Amino acid sequence: MTDIDIERSILLAAPRTIDWRPYLVGVGIGVLCWLVFAIVAAPIGITTALSQAAGGVTSLVAGDDTVAQNAYWKANPFRLDYGMLFLAGTFLGALASAMLSDRFRVETVPPMWRERFGPSVPRRMAVAFAGGVLVMYGARMAGGCTSGNGISQGLQLAVVGWTFLAVMFPVGILTAGALFGPPHSR
Amino acid sequence: MLPVTGGLALGLAVAFGALFGWLLHQGRLTDYGTIVGQFRLRDFTVAKVMLTAIVVGGIGIYALVQLGLAKYHIRDANMLGTIVGAAIFGVGMVLYGYCPGTGLAAIATGSVHALVGGLGMIAGAIAYAFSFDWVRDNILSVGKLGKITLSDASGLPAIAILFILTVGALVAFYRLETSAAR
Numbered sequence: 001m002t003d004i005d006i007e008r009s010i011l012l013a014a015p016r017t018i019d020w021r022p023y024l025v026g027v028g029i030g031v032l033c034w035l036v037f038a039i040v041a042a043p044i045g046i047t048t049a050l051s052q053a054a055g056g057v058t059s060l061v062a063g064d065d066t067v068a069q070n071a072y073w074k075a076n077p078f079r080l081d082y083g084m085l086f087l088a089g090t091f092l093g094a095l096a097s098a099m100l101s102d103r104f105r106v107e108t109v110p111p112m113w114r115e116r117f118g119p120s121v122p123r124r125m126a127v128a129f130a131g132g133v134l135v136m137y138g139a140r141m142a143g144g145c146t147s148g149n150g151i152s153q154g155l156q157l158a159v160v161g162w163t164f165l166a167v168m169f170p171v172g173i174l175t176a177g178a179l180f181g182p183p184h185s186r
Numbered sequence: 187m188l189p190v191t192g193g194l195a196l197g198l199a200v201a202f203g204a205l206f207g208w209l210l211h212q213g214r215l216t217d218y219g220t221i222v223g224q225f226r227l228r229d230f231t232v233a234k235v236m237l238t239a240i241v242v243g244g245i246g247i248y249a250l251v252q253l254g255l256a257k258y259h260i261r262d263a264n265m266l267g268t269i270v271g272a273a274i275f276g277v278g279m280v281l282y283g284y285c286p287g288t289g290l291a292a293i294a295t296g297s298v299h300a301l302v303g304g305l306g307m308i309a310g311a312i313a314y315a316f317s318f319d320w321v322r323d324n325i326l327s328v329g330k331l332g333k334i335t336l337s338d339a340s341g342l343p344a345i346a347i348l349f350i351l352t353v354g355a356l357v358a359f360y361r362l363e364t365s366a367a368r
Contacts, residue, residue, distance in 0.1 A: 025213030026238025033243035054311030089203020094291035110218035132306025134278025142271025171276030176225035
């Protein structure tokens with residue numbers, strides 16, 4: 001049993017105990033949004049910078065000309081800017097948190113996946129790769145991801161953010177139902 | 187004086203990013219089971235974190251804007267693109283088990299499948315860039331509403347919408363915490 005399993009079983013045994021952690025983390029992200037809006041005027045977002053990085057990768061493989069001629073990368077060129085360094089920070093912050101709380105774990109097949117689809121590593125990796133492709137393609141078409149669109153646009157009451165949330169969550173629930181069976185089963 | 191630009195902003199980017207990554211891990215949003223558990227309606231961590239962040243962030247930034255200490259950064263609502271993109275995203279997020287931010291953070295905590303999905307995200311970005319001309323002309327061009335807010339669309343003042351959102355969130359959290367699902 002991991003620490004999380006033990007904590008979960010304690011929670012199940014005592015249903016009146018409230019786990020405040022998600023709320024505290026939500027407050028933390030909300031306050032972080034105040035800081036970035038006021039100090040750097042750059043809302044939190046991930047996929048714009050990831051797209052720029054993809055432009056950098058493409059430059060290496062297909063040459064600079066291919067990227068220079070692309071309308072999307074012309075508007076979002078590869079350079080070491082605020083968004084790119086924010087990504088580096090996100091990686092380092094999560095790494096530090098995992099190390100300091102002794103929860104760094106090499107994971108190839110997560111328990112919930114294994115329970116439903118078995119221990120095959122290639123199967124999990126193939127689906128994770130396909131999911132990554134869709135997540136990124138969808139985020140760029142929608143105008144941002146869960147962070148950049150859902151939270152950063154949502155908190156400004158932007159129509160784009162709330163439309164994203166109102167479509168993404170129901171589609172995700174239907175997809176999870178198709179993969180894992182209806183909610184509350186198993 | 188504000189906003190900060192140049193080298194200091196680049197330094198702050200790492201610091202703010204690190205705080206974000208630390209919060210994602212502390213909130214267990216770097217766990218596949220937390221993300222997929224939300225879409226299976228077994229674990230409401232994602233909804234709790236996002237709704238709390240939107241309410242706290244929304245009220246604070248509304249106040250900052252009123253005081254002249256911040257500006258809104260509202261993006262265009264290209265409705266067809268947002269709807270189709272969000273639907274593709276919803277399928278992808280369940281298959282991947284992460285969204286882009288939590289995926290990146292999960293790679294740092296040792297998730298190898300998050301790394302493989304991260305390579306998928308790079309491939310997805312390349313596919314988007316190469317199909318961008320078509321998407322722009324045929325999808326992003328449909329239902330362009332511009333930089334509109336729920337306030338513009340409904341006629342209600344932003345503060346009223348934030349109030350409704352806050353009360354709605356508190357009621358939802360109360361019901362979640364007093365029912366079996368968490």
